[in-house]
Amino acid sequence: MARKSTKTSSAEGTVYALPEVLDLKAATPLAEKLMSLRGQNIVLDASKVERLGTQCVQILIAAAATWKDEMAAFSIAEPSDSFTSGLQVLGLTPQAILEKEVAQ
Incomplete structure (x- = not known):
């Protein structure tokens, strides 16, 4: 199944629509996309996520910390059940991603 990520403004x-599959293969493109949006207020649309891997969770946590350091808004909108359950396996919630501190 083809998956597309979209970017719009609100x-x-x-607003960046996360892809359906956020696994090891998606980690590098996700990091590159987020870095291309650096400095902008960003809303991640997690409504279509069907699979969430640890590497992409780490990237999201690091991105949230970067946006916080740069005083730009970073939020997660409409997390799918799969996104939320993928985080729960790791003991996290969408809100926890936004609040995590990354060791320097």
């Missing part, structure tokens, strides 16, 4: 910032 009053809250740039």
Whole structure:
């Protein structure tokens, strides 16, 4: 199944639709995409996520910390059940990603 990520704008910032599969193969493209959006307020649309891997969770945590350091808005909108359950396996919630501190 082909998957597409989209980027739009809203009053809250740039909306980036996360791909359906966030596994090891998706980690590098996810990191590159987020870095290309650096400095902008961003809303991650997690409504279509069907699979979530640890590597992509780590990237999301690091991105949230980066946005926080740069005082830009970073949020996760409409997390799918699969996104939420993938986080729960790791003992996390969507809100926890936004609040995690990354060791320097």
